[in-house]
Amino acid sequence: MSTQYTLSRRARGLTSSAIREILKVTERPEVISFAGGLPSPATFPVERMREATDRVLREAPQAALQYGPTEGLTPLREWIAARLSRDGVSIPASRVLVTTGSQQGLDLLGKVLIDEGSKVLVETPSYLGALQAFSLFEPQFASLPSDEHGIVTDALTPEQLAGARFLYCLPNFQNPTGRRMSLERRKALVALAAQAGVPLVEDDPYGELSYGGEALPSLLSMNPDGVIYMGSFSKVLAPGLRLGYVVAPEEVLGKMVQAKQAADLHTPSFSQRIVYETVQDGFIDRHIPTIRTLYGQQCEHMLAALEREFPAQVKWNRPEGGMFIWVELPEGIDSGALLAKAVERNVAFVPGAPFYATEPRKNTLRLSFVTVPGEKIDAGVKILGELLKAEIAALPASA
Missing domain, CATH: 3.40.640.10 (Type I PLP-dependent aspartate aminotransferase-like (Major domain))
Known part of the structure; x- marks a missing residue:
């Protein structure tokens, strides 16, 4: 007789994070990912932390462990x-x-x-x-x-x-x-x-x-x-x-x-x-300015690519900090369906609907720019721009 496991009502209601599911796709090396909100590894203070680890293990190993x-x-x-x-x-x-x-x-x-x-x-x-x-x-x-x-x-x-x-x-x-x-x-x-x-x-x-x-x-x-x-x-x-x-x-x-x-x-x-x-x-006060500089440059690079490649009907913000750009598409375009087409061309982003607690807006999406090199930002945004132009062209005339 096999053992029967009965999940709690709360467990049955659990769902996976939309972002974590998308990140499984982005593990493929050919995918240009604007999806994950991952800090840039270039900002990790590896040597500083190696020195700190050595001090901890040298000066307080028992307490640390x-x-x-x-x-x-x-x-x-x-x-x-x-x-x-x-x-x-x-x-x-x-x-x-x-x-x-x-x-x-x-x-x-x-x-x-x-x-x-x-x-x-x-x-x-x-x-x-x-x-x-x-x-x-x-x-x-x-x-x-x-x-x-x-x-x-x-x-x-x-x-x-x-x-x-x-x-x-x-x-x-x-x-x-x-x-x-x-x-x-x-x-x-x-x-x-x-x-x-x-x-x-x-x-x-x-x-x-x-x-x-x-x-x-x-x-x-x-x-x-x-x-x-x-x-x-x-x-x-x-x-x-x-x-x-x-x-x-x-x-x-x-x-x-x-x-x-x-x-x-x-x-x-x-x-x-x-x-x-x-x-x-x-x-930390000496380190943070390097992060700000890198992310600011990355953001400006993506904003320039959006201006160059996205159709005029698409709107986005100009962040003063952080890691994300928010994009609003014309009504009638579902960013979830757009994602499937983008992944076929090896580009990923996060659809906006999961970020709404109520009344999700499917014509929104999030782009993260901090881990993507400039040439890949250009290539990925160009592909998204082509897909968006096709989506807009396919909308009913009254949309």
């Missing part, structure tokens, strides 16, 4: 707290939790803040990884009106905010759109959320990647008690470290610590010590 506290390595938490103590706010290390990638932070937030049917507010569109993490806990998503400057705060109503467990947003160079929330919108959003008693979740993996180096105040700095802040070392050091962090009021952080204990006990001690050794002397 032993279990550690769930909250994280104390010197690293203190470094994170000090770095976020700017714009007039002081963040204590007691409010910092080191996570196994910022994706774990999203999962822990879902565990401690969402019940089945809970109202969760998100941007339009929003980060697919967050939607996927939160969906496991069966919330009711409410999509907020958004434009090139972020959430349209003038359109937010008390009815939309009422009863929400939290509002999740990426103010800086958002994934997938690359947009940055304006200072005026930040101030308005913090004020409206505080008035309604709704916590804000500020996800900020791209905030350091402003091409010009200009920073806007964090939501956290505007209301430390009303904002849960999430950061990551993936975009400024290396994603393989799987090291992120959450800053939250202590009553929330305490529950996240308990949830993390049940999940993985603690983030690897070895990775934390290597990262601390890498960043503790100010290296």
Whole structure:
């Protein structure tokens, strides 16, 4: 008699990330991939991290290879707290939790803040990884009106905010759109959320990647008690470290610590010590400008290719930082169907529909430019331009 496994209702509802499925295609060497939101390997500080690893294994090998506290390595938490103590706010290390990638932070937030049917507010569109993490806990998503400057705060109503467990947003160079929330919108959003008693979740993996180096105040700095802040070392050091962090009021952080204990006990001690050794002397501030310069050049290269190759009916933004360009196609063109045709010609991107919590717009797509050499950007965009011209030509005359 064969053993019967009965999956839980929650497990039966799980789906794979659209991006991860597309990345399986991009493993073929002939494919020009604008799909993955992968940092450029050219930015990884390999020698610096090799030196840091050697120091850790030479000076504290037993501690680095032993279990550690769930909250994280104390010197690293203190470094994170000090770095976020700017714009007039002081963040204590007691409010910092080191996570196994910022994706774990999203999962822990879902565990401690969402019940089945809970109202969760998100941007339009929003980060697919967050939607996927939160969906496991069966919330009711409410999509907020958004434009090139972020959430349209003038359109937010008390009815939309009422009863929400939290509002999740990426103010800086958002994934997938690359947009940055304006200072005026930040101030308005913090004020409206505080008035309604709704916590804000500020996800900020791209905030350091402003091409010009200009920073806007964090939501956290505007209301430390009303904002849960999430950061990551993936975009400024290396994603393989799987090291992120959450800053939250202590009553929330305490529950996240308990949830993390049940999940993985603690983030690897070895990775934390290597990262601390890498960043503790100010290296990160010397390293980030090289990333900004590279990504800014890559972005300009792709923008020039889009101007040259895409038909006039197609629209896109001009990011001031981050890793993505958001493209809007004429109504009637399904970017999912376009992807299938592009893959036949060895080009990949991410269709926009999965980034919408509600009412997906199929005529959108995301392009990532940071890992693709200039000549391949030119070749890939040219192919996409040819496909789009054919799609537009095939639209009904009234479309």
